[in-house]
Amino acid sequence: MTSLDEFRMETRAWLEENCPQDMRKAVTTEEDICWGGRNWTFKSEAQKQWLERMAERGWTVPSWPKEYGGGGLSGDEVKILKEEMKRIDAMSPLESFGIWMLGPALLKYGSHEQKLEHLPKIARGEIRWCQGYSEPGSGSDLASVQTKGVDMGDHFLVSGQKIWTSYADKADWIFALVRTEPDAKKHKGISFLLFDMTSEGVSTKPIRLISGSSPFCETFFDEVKVPMENVVDERGNGWTIAKYLLTHEREMVSNLDAIFGGSAGLYETAVESIGLDETGRLDDPLLRADIGDFLVDEMALTAHLAAAKDFHRAGNQLGARSAELKYLGTELNKRRQSLVVQAGGLEALSGPEENSGIGNQSASWLRSKGNSIEGGTSEIMLSIISKAVLRLPSLG
Amino acid sequence: MLLPEEAGGYDFGHRAAGLVAEEMGRNLTASPFLSTAVLSAIALRQAGGEHLSEWGPKIAAGEAVMALAIDEGAKHNPSRIKATAEPDGNGFILNARKRAVFDGYNADRLIVAAKSGDETCLFLVDPSAAEVDVERNAMLDSRNAANIQITNLHLDGKDLLCPLDKGTEVLEATLRSGRAISASEQLGVAREVAERTTAYLNERKQFGVPIGMFQALQHRMADLYCQIEETASLISAALRSIDTTSDSAEELTRAAKAKVAKVSRLATEEAVQMHGGIGMTDEVDVGLFMKRDRVLTEMLGDSAHHIDFLLKRRGL
Numbered sequence: 001m002t003s004l005d006e007f008r009m010e011t012r013a014w015l016e017e018n019c020p021q022d023m024r025k026a027v028t029t030e031e032d033i034c035w036g037g038r039n040w041t042f043k044s045e046a047q048k049q050w051l052e053r054m055a056e057r058g059w060t061v062p063s064w065p066k067e068y069g070g071g072g073l074s075g076d077e078v079k080i081l082k083e084e085m086k087r088i089d090a091m092s093p094l095e096s097f098g099i100w101m102l103g104p105a106l107l108k109y110g111s112h113e114q115k116l117e118h119l120p121k122i123a124r125g126e127i128r129w130c131q132g133y134s135e136p137g138s139g140s141d142l143a144s145v146q147t148k149g150v151d152m153g154d155h156f157l158v159s160g161q162k163i164w165t166s167y168a169d170k171a172d173w174i175f176a177l178v179r180t181e182p183d184a185k186k187h188k189g190i191s192f193l194l195f196d197m198t199s200e201g202v203s204t205k206p207i208r209l210i211s212g213s214s215p216f217c218e219t220f221f222d223e224v225k226v227p228m229e230n231v232v233d234e235r236g237n238g239w240t241i242a243k244y245l246l247t248h249e250r251e252m253v254s255n256l257d258a259i260f261g262g263s264a265g266l267y268e269t270a271v272e273s274i275g276l277d278e279t280g281r282l283d284d285p286l287l288r289a290d291i292g293d294f295l296v297d298e299m300a301l302t303a304h305l306a307a308a309k310d311f312h313r314a315g316n317q318l319g320a321r322s323a324e325l326k327y328l329g330t331e332l333n334k335r336r337q338s339l340v341v342q343a344g345g346l347e348a349l350s351g352p353e354e355n356s357g358i359g360n361q362s363a364s365w366l367r368s369k370g371n372s373i374e375g376g377t378s379e380i381m382l383s384i385i386s387k388a389v390l391r392l393p394s395l396g
Numbered sequence: 397m398l399l400p401e402e403a404g405g406y407d408f409g410h411r412a413a414g415l416v417a418e419e420m421g422r423n424l425t426a427s428p429f430l431s432t433a434v435l436s437a438i439a440l441r442q443a444g445g446e447h448l449s450e451w452g453p454k455i456a457a458g459e460a461v462m463a464l465a466i467d468e469g470a471k472h473n474p475s476r477i478k479a480t481a482e483p484d485g486n487g488f489i490l491n492a493r494k495r496a497v498f499d500g501y502n503a504d505r506l507i508v509a510a511k512s513g514d515e516t517c518l519f520l521v522d523p524s525a526a527e528v529d530v531e532r533n534a535m536l537d538s539r540n541a542a543n544i545q546i547t548n549l550h551l552d553g554k555d556l557l558c559p560l561d562k563g564t565e566v567l568e569a570t571l572r573s574g575r576a577i578s579a580s581e582q583l584g585v586a587r588e589v590a591e592r593t594t595a596y597l598n599e600r601k602q603f604g605v606p607i608g609m610f611q612a613l614q615h616r617m618a619d620l621y622c623q624i625e626e627t628a629s630l631i632s633a634a635l636r637s638i639d640t641t642s643d644s645a646e647e648l649t650r651a652a653k654a655k656v657a658k659v660s661r662l663a664t665e666e667a668v669q670m671h672g673g674i675g676m677t678d679e680v681d682v683g684l685f686m687k688r689d690r691v692l693t694e695m696l697g698d699s700a701h702h703i704d705f706l707l708k709r710r711g712l
Contacts, residue, residue, distance in 0.1 A: 267710050281704075282712045291712065292703035296658075297626075299651040304629035324622045385621060386614035390594050393609045 007077055011084045018053045020046035024089045034094050036125025038172050054093035055124045061099055064107065068115050069123030075313035097166065098122030098129040102175050105192070105245050109233040118173075118194070130197070132162040132176030132219060133242065140380050142177070143187050143239055147221060149178040156180060158193065158201075158224040164374065168204040168217035171197055181236045190238035195226045211366035246376060247322040266291065266336060269361070270343035287342060294335055301328050320388040327381040330371035337361075337368040398437045398573065403452025405437070410573065410635040414580035421584020424681075424688055426539055428461045430578055431499035436462035438573040439507050439518060442566040443558035447520055451505065463503040464570065465494040465521075465544055472697040474571065479510035479546075481517055486553055488512065490519060492546040498695065500542030501532045507557060508546065509567060516564045518557040525549060537688040572646060575653040575696045576634045582692045583631055586624050586660035589667040589685045593617065596671055613670060620659075620666055627652070627659045647709065650702035657693040664689045 023046050027033060031043040034051055042048040054060050057071060062078045064070020073081065085092075103122055106115050121127040138144045147160025158178055168174070173196055181189035197204075201224040206214040233241060270291060275283045282288040308325060312318055318325075340361050341348040348361040372378040386392045397413045399405025413434060420429060437455055440448045454460035468478055479492030492510055500506060506521040506528075523530050527549035535541050558566050594617055597608030607613060634648040642648075664686040668675040675682045693699070 267712055271711060276712075280708065280711075282707070288707060288712060289700075289703075292700075292707050293658075295706055295710070296651050296654045296699075296703060299648070300626040300630040300655050303633040303648075304626035307629040307632065324625060327619075328622050328626055379615065382615040382618040383611070385618035390614075390617055390621060392594065392597060392614050392617065393606050395609065 004076055004080065008080050008084065011081055012087070014057075015084055015088060015090060019085075019088060019090045020050055022046035023050045023091045023093075025091070026089065027091060032091060034092075034125065035096055035128055035167070035170070036094050037096075037128025037170065038126070039170060040125070040128070050091070051093045051125050058123060060094040060125065061103060061119075061123045064103065064119065064123065068107075069120035075315075079313065094125045096122065096125070096128055097131055097171075098127065101131060101245050101248055102129050102194075104248050105175070105241050106232065108244060109192075109237075109241050111232075113229075114194075114232065127172045128167070128170060130165050130168045130171035130174050130219075132165055132168075132174045134164045135161060136163050140377055142242070143190070145177050145179055145190060147176065147178050148182065149180040149191065149193060149226065151180065154228050156193065156226045156228070158195070158221045158226050160221050162219040162221075164207075164216045165204070165219040166215055166217075168197070168219045169206055173197060174202075174219070175232075177238050177242055180231075184236055187239045188236050190242070191235045192232040192238035192241045193226050194230045194232065195224060199224050199226070201225075209367065209370070211363045213363065213367065247318060265361075266294075266340050266343060269340055269348070273343060273345050273347055287339075291339055291343075294332075294339055297332055298336070301332055304328070320384055323376070323381040323384040323388075326375060327372075327378050327385075330368075331378060333371050334368045337365040341365045398434060399441060399448075399452050399456050403441070403448050404456035405452065406456075409639045410576055411632070411639055413577055414631065414635045417577045417580040418584035418587070421581035421586075421688075421692075422588040424585075424684055428463075428499040430574065430581065431463045431503075432461050434577045435464040435570055435574045436505075436507055439464065439557060439566060439570040442569045443518070443562070445558070446554075447557055451520075454504075460504045461499055461502055462505045462507060463497050463500040463542075464574070465492070465497045465500060465506050465508045466567075466571075467496045468492075468494060470495075472694065472701060474509065474516075474567065477509055477511050477516060479508065481510040481512040481519065481551070483512065484550065487555070488519070488551045488553075490521070490546055490549040490551055492544070494544040494546075496533075496535075496541040496695075497544050498539065498541045500544055501530060501540040503542075506544065509563075512560060515560045516567055517560050518563050518566060519551055519555050520557055521546065521549065521551070521555070535691055537684075537691045539691070568646075571696060572649050573638060575702075576631070576638055576649045578692055578695055579631050579634065579649075579652045579656045582656045582660045582689060583624070583628055585685050585689050585692070586627070586656065586663040589682060590617070590620055590624055590663045592680075592682070593663075593667045593670050600672075607670075616666060617670075620663055623659045624663065627655050630655055647706060650697075650705055653697060654699040654702040654706075657699045660689045661693065 022044060034047055036051070058064065058066055058069055059071045059081065061069065062071035062073045062081050066072040099122060103119060106118060122129070133142060135145055135147060137146060147158065147162065149156035149158045162176065173194060176193050177190050178193050179189050180191040201222040203220045204217040207216045207218060208214050270282055270287065274287070277283040305325065308318060308321055344361050387394050397406055397408040397416065400407050417429065420427060432455055440451055451460060451462065455462065466474055479494065481488040481490050490508065490510055492508055494508065497506065503523055506523050508519045508521050510517055510519065521528060527547050529545040531543040533541055533543050597613060597617065598606050600607050630648070631652045634645070634652040637645040637648045664682070667682045668686065671680055671682055674680055
């Protein structure tokens with residue numbers, strides 16, 4: 001038996017013993033996803049227990065080093081852990097922007113003190129982070145951020161406005177792009193700052209989307225005091241960190257459907273609402289053809305994601321490939337959601353708009369329209385690919 | 397490459413054969429690789445026995461060309477084979493009208509699919525027999541795909557490639573391999589034309605700048621690139637699944653064949669459009685790729701054929 005086989009057996013036994021029965025099922029509501037943080041209310045005792053047990057082993061962030069609250073597992077071991085969790089339908093114990101984005105950035109660019117201070121709290125689900133990137137005037141042209149941090153010696157005074165800050169109203173801390181070097185060139189004048197959302201001068205206001213949900217906020221800073229030691233890496237190097245992080249965000253967004261469950265019931269919905277003809281085929285040949293095209297593309301993207309994960313696990317950087325995955329994944333999800341409401345017909349459209357939880361087909365359809373905007377638009381992805389991969393000439 | 401060592405082959409597997417086919421797609425190699433070294437070799441390998449011992453080494457040495465005679469109409473549809481093999485004493489009487497038998501014109505042997513009652517069976521047929529009429533037919537891609545008429549050909553039991561009850565299984569495995577490897581060839585076509593087009597966008601100047609500077613063209617090329625790359629991953633997965641005899645091999649292979657047909661068509665169409673007027677002439681090779689692409693799409697089933705299969709599997 002190889003050491004990986006042994007690891008699998010041990011993991012299987014541990015999960016069997018420690019994963020509460022209530023945590024062994026698919027995510028069906030927003031509350032099933034545990035985000036953690038100071039203000040988190042656990043949905044159940046099982047959810048709390050599951051987070052504590054997994055955090056204890058460092059398995060909320062299995063690949064992070066043990067000294068920072070992680071599991072210290074190798075790529076192969078992480079894969080085995082995920083497979084074994086999937087085997088018993090175990091829910092993820094914790095999801096957060098700290099895990100997906102800030103963690104990887106701190107691991108690469110943070111000081112030892114910053115890592116010790118922040119990473120274990122992310123791993124244990126104690127502090128919930130949000131990301132302050134976009135501004136009203138800085139969307140696709142993110143490097144044009146205007147939120148400013150004035151150097152006051154031992155601290156900055158941060159003033160300005162962020163927008164599309166995911167769950168800012170529920171977050172404890174923020175990592176933000178702030179212009180601290182007003183005289184430097186556009187890309188060189190930005191610093192990556194960390195600060196507490198309860199600091200004086202921070203306020204948030206949720207934005208209601210067409211899908212009825214409000215996952216994003218406007219976030220305002222009015223002379224917020226941020227200690228100088230809360231700059232990650234060098235002053236003026238924020239854009240480098242942001243670019244590194246965006247590749248993580250893109251992988252995550254293109255992978256979102258994995259969290260919310262595969263084909264979103266497309267095939268079942270179609271059969272249920274349309275029925276089959278006498279040859280056993282869906283009794284709407286045009287919709288059937290569209291679903292067939294989608295199905296093949298879904299199989300292709302599944303294979304492509306698996307290949308990218310193997311590539312990544314082998315220690316390679318995804319680089320421009322993350323733009324490729326983001327583009328393909330979000331465009332495919334829009335098609336999927338569009339086909340679901342098409343298949344569901346009037347049934348998919350009934351019910352009040354407020355009923356916008358997971359599994360609500362029309363809300364998921366509307367929400368999916370934002371997938372190809374957030375985290376870099378499809379057009380920006382295509383521009384990245386044409387420049388970085390195809391090496392076509394660019395204007396700027 | 398796909399024959400076992402005892403039959404003179406290297407047993408390299410489908411992943412390796414796929415790489416070779418992809419290169420053939422890139423340089424439009426006219427070769428009986430697919431008909432002989434893939435389809436016929438896999439049929440012989442699956443059937444085993446004396447035919448494999450006799451013909452395997454000849455295929456491996458490049459001494460024999462063999463062709464699979466399966467299609468009977470304009471569209472590939474192996475579930476509607478009309479060719480018949482009527483039992484006659486210890487043997488059969490074969491009647492068949494086959495179309496688009498790739499490399500069938502100069503083949504040393506044909507593998508002919510026919511129905512004997514409800515069973516699908518495969519026969520090894522010598523095309524020089526008087527009862528076999530082979531008509532040469534050059535296709536759009538300048539390759540030969542014969543039309544073959546077989547009238548009352550008497551065959552022995554030993555001319556059967558495999559026992560009657562194994563015919564369907566052998567044929568399915570043969571088609572699966574053929575589809576995966578032809579998908580690889582078509583991927584090579586798509587990659588090559590896309591790369592040539594990208595190079596042309598850097599080279600061709602209008603309005604004083606390379607036309608690759610224009611975002612309208614950049615985004616189309618980037619979209620094509622993304623689609624080609626995901627197709628490559630799907631084809632790799634299909635080839636691997638055959639080599640590892642995975643349960644998902646049939647679905648992955650058909651999905652790969654369906655996907656590459658769509659993407660390669662987009663690649664060749666974009667190539668002509670972005671080359672502009674010169675793309676409509678034989679000054680550049682884009683047209684040659686477009687022709688080969690079109691034939692490869694029809695060969696062993698187009699997108700609709702395979703998508704229909706996949707949907708039925710999902711109860712739609």
